[in-house]
Amino acid sequence: MNNLLHWSTPELALTFALDEGPVRLVAVREASQPKGGEPDPSQPLVEVSAVGHGHSSNRHAGTLLGRQLRYVRHDETSTTLRIVQEEPATGLRVTSVFEARAGVRTWTEASISGSGSLELTFLSSLTVGLESIDAELYSAANSWMAENRWSKRAVREVLADIARDPHHHVAKSRYAVTSTNSWSSGEALPIGVLVDRSTPYALGWQIEHNGPWHYEVGETERGGYLLLSGPTDHEHQWSVEVAAGKPFTTVPVSLVAGTDVDSVFAALTRQRRAIRNRRPIDDRMPVIFNDYMNTLLGDPTTGKLLPLIDSAAEVGADYFCIDAGWYAEGDWWNTVGAWQPSTSRFPNGLGEVIDRIRQRGMVPGLWLEPEVIGVNSPIAGELPDDAFLTRHGRRIAENGRYLLDLRSPAARKHLDTTVDRLVDEFGVGFFKFDNNTMTGPGTDKDGTSLGQGLLEHNRALLDWLDGLHERHPDLLIENCGSGAMRMDYAMLSRLHLQSTSDQEHPLLYAPISAAAPAAVLPEQAGNWAYPITGTTREEFTLALVNGIPGRLYLSGHLNRMTPAELDLVRSALTAHRAVLEDLDTLVPAWPLGLPVWTDEWIALALNGPEVSYLTLWHRAPGPSTITLPLPRSTITPHFPTDVGDWTYAWTDDALVITANSPEPAARVLRLES
Structure with a gap:
């Protein structure tokens, strides 16, 4: 194949075909691999549809405009590649932008050359040609209290093989994963992996958007395709006009x-x-x-908080966050919005509690749900309708809440004033930003499509967060959305911590904690550890283990615990801090495969060049033995430091572990090569 363009990042090498047809991304491989003979998938790099230029298919591949795009030029720097194409009949110009990071980050820019316009109904962020669809797709379901549920299935199971000589037809079906509404991970994670079944090759991606997205895998005449995008007309009621001076940019995606x-x-x-x-x-x-x-589960008061603050300081916590309810005189759900401390909960003022946190050597934090105003909040009547998401001129109300439109100066001013006041008055150094209410498909304010209105709001939210960090460089912010319903790298590229679940049962938290590093950096994975006083030592230990391979997010009635229980909490924090020394350099692996929700044994390894941490959960009564394919290394019990009735033995490149506990149990091991 002639006219090949090769471009690389530190870890990834891309090959594009530049010829008389549309530009095609024909090969994606690790940068360390030799180029070799390149395949020639027929899939265009960009797929695009517009009103009057659609195509008769549920899938977004094979678009008329996409096939008519033609190469114009490309521009390279040491870190960026821009490939420009045009569709001559409409004047549509698309630029595919690639940023060299570790892998590649990419998006598509659309504009019109000339005086015409197009109402786009679809524009891909990236479309990759696949040499084969003989692969397994790893994808993850996500829901409240049941996050990070990974599964795999053969692509051919969902794409019928109907190609037969002499017709060479391929199925027009697709394997699609779509997230609707404003929770980017409300039903599925914006992440996937394709693993070839015949060669040692795998392709991974994530869509970096804090709202709706879509990806699909399908078959073509010469292989297949992977297509990644933000909102679409078909799935999300999205469209946008592009014209001279009115360009559009898709959401970014990453590829490895x-x-x-x-x-x-x-x-x-x-x-x-x-x-x-x-x-x-x-x-x-x-x-x-x-x-x-x-x-406390949303019922904080001075009397309940002061003993917790003292106990949290005694076990070694660094920050103390007061969660939901601190502002509510009664129901904390539909009265949110003013963010003034409750006088009934704090008779001497919230400052008394905040001062105790600071006196005990900790940084104070508060829970905040910034994007909503309760329908019974006085602020709901003080802010203009323009401050809210609307449909047909009426405020969108979901489950007792109105939803702020972050494009609105009035909404931004309200939130800026709120955050600045809490930081200035109370010295707040940490916010848990929650998001418990979905928007629906969006807003048609200012004449946009519903999906475009939501996209603009989502981007305005990111801009607002950037402004907060500029004004408050020492402020840490947690990303929470009913647990992990908005777990994406539009948010997490900016925020410090991700709450990985609201799951309250330690045994059910185990697969969530173990799978979290597939979706979130280990150093951002806020895994709750909430030991329950009075439970057995193994139950108490397992609840703490859940937090150690990530960012241990401590809770529980510490003030009611026995001295022996508090000693175990201190021991867990000591073990966790040892992990923290290396955490931002470790990478995850799963010696038993990605955990399934019902697995008896679960294993997560966080690997470094010299030191690794292996966390093991056995979620059934013992005894039981499991073999892990691991290279031989020196094992040190990390938490708890006594192995108890577990045994470890090496065979040839495998670790044999036996749990003899009469109940479910968990351990963290330190491995040194």
Whole structure:
């Protein structure tokens, strides 16, 4: 194949075909692999549809405008590649932008040359030609209290093989994963991996958007395709006009490659670190105590908080966050919005509690749900309708809440004033930003499509967060959305911590904690550890283990615990802080495969060049033995430091572990090569 363009990042090499047809991305491989003979998938790099230029198919591949695009030029710098194409009949110009990070970050820019216009109904962020669809797709379901549920299936199971000589037809079906509404991970994660079944090759991706997205895999006449995008007309009621002076840019996506599923997630981990806007304060990685999970559950008062504050300080917490309810005189759900401390909960003022946090050597934090105003909040009547998401001129109300439109200066002013006041008055150094209410398909304010209105609001939210960090460089912000319903790298490239679930049962949290590094950097994975006083030592230990391979997010009635229980909490924090020393350099692997929700044994490894941490959960009564394919190394029990009735033995490149506990149990091991 002639006219090939080769371009590389530190870890990824891309090959494009530039000829008389549309530009095609024909090969994606690890940068260390030799070029070799390149395949020639027929899939265009960009797929695009517009009103009057659609195509008769549910899938977004094979678009008329996409096939008519023609190469104009490309521009390269040391870190960026821009490939420009035009569709001559309409004057549509698309520019595919590639940023070299660890892997590649890419998006598409659309504009019109001339005086015409187009109402776009679809524009891909990236479309990759696949040499074969003989692959397994790893994808993850996500829901409240049941996050990070990974599964795999053969692509051919969902794409019928109907190609037969002499017709050479291929199925017009697709395997599609779509997220609707404003929760970017409300039903599925914006992440996937394709693993070739015949060669050691795998392709991984993530869509970096805090709203709706779509990806699909399908078959073509010469292989297949992977297509990644933000909102679409077909799935999300999205369209946008492009004209002279009115360009449009898609949401960004990241792409990596490897030899198997673990190597791809290691590459995604490095890519996430490369795209993260890490500030000096993010290096702190404090242990945070939060009063919510299995503790106060939205009912904080002075009397309940002061003993918790003292106990959290005594076990070694660095930050103390007061969760939901601190502002509410009664129901904390539909009265939110003013963000003034409750006088009934804090008779001597919230300052008394905040002062105790600071006196005990901790940084104070507060829960905030900034994007909503309760329908019964006085602020609902003070803000103009323009401050809210609307449909047909009426405020969108969902489950007792109105939804702020962050494009509105009035909405932004309200939130800026709120955050600045809480930081200035109370010295708040940490916010847990929650998001418990979905918007629906969006807003048609200012004449946009519903999906475009939501996209503009989502981008305005990111801009607002950037402004907060500029004004408050020492402020840490947690990303929460009913647990992990908005777990994406539009948000996490900016925010410090991700709450990985609202799950309250330690045994059910185990697969969530173990799978979290597939979606989130280990140093951002806020895994709740909420030991329950009075439970057995193994139950108490397992609840703490859930937090150690990530960012231990501490909760529980510490003030009711026995001295022996508190000693175990201190021991867990000591073990966790040892992990923190290496955490932002470790990459995940799963010696038993990505966990399934019902697995008896679960294993997560966080690997470094010299030191690794292996976390093991056995979720059934013992005894039981499992063999892990691991290279021989020196094992040290990390937490708890006594192995109890577990045994470890090496065979040839495998570790044999036996749990003899009469109940479910968990351990963290330190491995040194």
